[in-house]
Amino acid sequence: MSIDLKTIKHISKLSRISVDEQxxxxxxxxxxxxxxxIEKLNELKTDNVKPLTSVAETTLKLRSDKVESENxxxxxxxxxPQENEDYFVVPKVIE
Amino acid sequence: xxxxxxxxxxxxxxNIKNKKLSSTEVTTAFIARSEKSKVLNAYITEDFTSALDKxxxxxxxxxxxxxxxxxxxxxxxxxxxxxxKTTAGSKILNNFIPTYESTVTENIWxxxxxxxxxxxxxxxxxxxxxETSFFGNVQNPIDKDFVPGGSSGGSASALAGQLTPITIGxxxxxxxxxxxxxxxxxxxxxxxxxCSRYGIVAFASSLDQAGPMAQNVKDCALLxxxxxxxxxxxxxxxxxxxxxYSKELSNNIKGKKIGIPKEYRVDGMPKEIDDLWQKGVQFVxxxxxxxxxxSLPHTSYALPTYYIVAPAEASSNLARYDGVKYxxxxxxxxxxxxxxxxxxxxxGAEVQRRIMIGTYVLSSGYYDAYYLKAQKVRKLIKNDFDExxxxxxxxxxxxxxxxxxxxxxxxxxxVSMYLNDIFTVPVNLAGLPGISIPAGHDSxxxxxxxxxxxxxxxxxxxxxxxxxxxxxINFKNKITDWWIK
Numbered sequence: 001m002s003i004d005l006k007t008i009k010h011i012s013k014l015s016r017i018s019v020d021e022q023x024x025x026x027x028x029x030x031x032x033x034x035x036x037x038i039e040k041l042n043e044l045k046t047d048n049v050k051p052l053t054s055v056a057e058t059t060l061k062l063r064s065d066k067v068e069s070e071n072x073x074x075x076x077x078x079x080x081p082q083e084n085e086d087y088f089v090v091p092k093v094i095e
Numbered sequence: 096x097x098x099x100x101x102x103x104x105x106x107x108x109x110n111i112k113n114k115k116l117s118s119t120e121v122t123t124a125f126i127a128r129s130e131k132s133k134v135l136n137a138y139i140t141e142d143f144t145s146a147l148d149k150x151x152x153x154x155x156x157x158x159x160x161x162x163x164x165x166x167x168x169x170x171x172x173x174x175x176x177x178x179x180k181t182t183a184g185s186k187i188l189n190n191f192i193p194t195y196e197s198t199v200t201e202n203i204w205x206x207x208x209x210x211x212x213x214x215x216x217x218x219x220x221x222x223x224x225x226e227t228s229f230f231g232n233v234q235n236p237i238d239k240d241f242v243p244g245g246s247s248g249g250s251a252s253a254l255a256g257q258l259t260p261i262t263i264g265x266x267x268x269x270x271x272x273x274x275x276x277x278x279x280x281x282x283x284x285x286x287x288x289x290c291s292r293y294g295i296v297a298f299a300s301s302l303d304q305a306g307p308m309a310q311n312v313k314d315c316a317l318l319x320x321x322x323x324x325x326x327x328x329x330x331x332x333x334x335x336x337x338x339x340y341s342k343e344l345s346n347n348i349k350g351k352k353i354g355i356p357k358e359y360r361v362d363g364m365p366k367e368i369d370d371l372w373q374k375g376v377q378f379v380x381x382x383x384x385x386x387x388x389x390s391l392p393h394t395s396y397a398l399p400t401y402y403i404v405a406p407a408e409a410s411s412n413l414a415r416y417d418g419v420k421y422x423x424x425x426x427x428x429x430x431x432x433x434x435x436x437x438x439x440x441x442x443g444a445e446v447q448r449r450i451m452i453g454t455y456v457l458s459s460g461y462y463d464a465y466y467l468k469a470q471k472v473r474k475l476i477k478n479d480f481d482e483x484x485x486x487x488x489x490x491x492x493x494x495x496x497x498x499x500x501x502x503x504x505x506x507x508x509x510v511s512m513y514l515n516d517i518f519t520v521p522v523n524l525a526g527l528p529g530i531s532i533p534a535g536h537d538s539x540x541x542x543x544x545x546x547x548x549x550x551x552x553x554x555x556x557x558x559x560x561x562x563x564x565x566x567x568i569n570f571k572n573k574i575t576d577w578w579i580k
Contacts, residue, residue, distance in 0.1 A: 008451070015410065015454045016417070017447055018435035030448055030509055031455070037510050038399045041468055044475070051470030052477055055301065055526025055551075056288045056333055063327055075194045081424035088419050091430050 003031050099124035100257040104314035107260055111164050118165025122150035125167050129258045134578045135234045137253040139172045140180050140213040149209045161207035162321055169259040171250045172213035173220055174200045175294040183296040184218040184228040187416045187423045187441030197294025199305045199322045206321050211259060215249030218443045220270055220298045222246050223515040227445040232502050236574050237541050241499040244274030251278040254308050261309045261318050265295060267302045268401055269519025272531035275308055276494035276544030279533040279572035281315045282308045286551045287526035288333030291326035299408035302523040312562045317341035338555045346563040349383035354487035358394035359518060368493050371535045375491055375545045378567040387487055391479040396472050397521040398513060403456050403469035410453025477525040484550050489557055492518050494531040494544035518546060528554045532561045533570040540573045
């Protein structure tokens with residue numbers, strides 16, 4: 001299997017990570033060597049194996065639906081890259 | 096006392112309880128040594144002024160019933176600390192001030208410990224050498240040109256260099272045990288669900304576990320006792336009966352059955368690692384335990400499985416870093432452009448690589464071939480351990496296939512870097528506890544570790560085996576303080 005530049009561009013779009021030509025070529029090389037290594041799994045027949053979805057064989061506990069957070073809106077907003085008293089600010093999305 | 100930083104946690108606790116030392120004296124000593132050790136680059140954020148204030152406050156009204164009374168310590172910068180910058184070693188979180196505290200660190204402060212600062216690590220814990228950190232390489236106190244291991248590289252370096260008496264790391268594929276092995280320290284990866292993941296920057300949620308790192312097994316047991324609690328804030332936290340690991344620590348391992356898995360004798364493994372392993376077998380026998388040859392037939396499939404499962408989970412966990420609510424933001428022409436530039440400039444190369452792998456294996460048309468396949472092989476790997484534990488109580492292996500390597504030696508070849516975790520990754524995939532203890536030196540005098548793997552929730556047993564072996568091994572770290580002028 002080989003991951004070509006077109007596939008890299010497609011994954012980068014899905015990942016929301018911009019890549020230029022140079023970076024795409026480097027990534028293609030790296031990913032191909034990693035996937036060569038991963039292909040080893042195809043040696044195994046797993047048709048009748050049930051996938052492991054959780055190592056902890058317990059059922060999840062229920063909890064009451066109670067609000068526990070404090071009123072820390074100001075502190076949270078303070079961490080935002082573009083400060084505004086009331087909102088998170090992003091580039092304009094509506095024309 | 097000039098030798099304060101040489102003392103183990105247990106000695107410091109005893110000296111503080113007997114009022115031979117104050118928290119202020121101890122904290123001052125570790126701060127002074129940390130100040131002189133900046134070249135190691137172990138810290139990302141120092142919190143020394145505040146640490147000293149807390150120590151003074153503690154001394155005014157000392158509560159000596161606590162388990163970590165007035166003990167200063169630095170922690171891996173993957174644990175959220177309320178009001179103290181938490182970066183996960185990434186540019187994208189370079190200005191992030193958490194509004195909450197991780198459960199594990201909260202447990203530590205409740206027992207009287209004091210935060211010294213936040214320690215360097217591979218970016219989002221993705222790495223085996225601390226070289227992927229946005230904040231630069233960390234030097235191994237053993238030798239300046241060598242990596243301390245990773246991802247908890249700053250933690251291991253700070254601990255071995257005596258900048259902190261104990262520390263905590265996180266381990267997704269070996270990130271506590273491998274750096275412990277590279278620096279001659281003790282590191283425990285607990286059973287999945289033993290320590291809460293609440294407030295730990297997420298990498299791969301089905302594999303991530305926090306754990307203690309210490310100079311010796313007893314200190315490691317005490318710290319594990321403090322950090323392991325059931326927590327409703329982590330839905331995968333498990334409510335099981337936790338031991339008083341330090342109180343119940345015993346070197347009596349007579350009659351224990353220890354498995355020696357033949358598949359861990361991998362091609363190209365240096366002879367010194369094999370010799371060390373044989374020495375380990377000898378030691379456990381001298382302690383009265385019995386060794387049994389076992390087989391874990393799917394061992395060689397663990398790393399390929401891990402490099403599907405971990406990136407898949409990471410790609411989804413790291414989707415939150417979009418430059419909107421916190422962290423770094425790049426300028427963009429529109430919203431999508433801003434997302435793409437923020438993530439391209441904010442994440443380092445290894446993190447981007449793993450997000451891409453994860454996105455690919457989860458994408459339409461490839462899910463069954465990769466992700467589902469990996470989940471099935473993960474089951475086979477867990478089954479191997481389940482079978483083995485019908486015959487044995489624990490398993491003994493080397494911690495790593497080599498000792499510490501040179502800075503820069505493996506950065507250009509991701510696969511050769513991944514091979515570092517060949518002995519540690521299966522343990523995470525199966526959700527088991529594993530501990531690395533220093534067990535010898537290579538020909539250059541660099542430390543080598545042995546790993547003891549336990550049954551789920553059987554931390555006490557592997558701590559006991561480690562404790563008994565530690566006595567026999569009588570390891571001495573060869574650190575010359577070369578960086579202190």
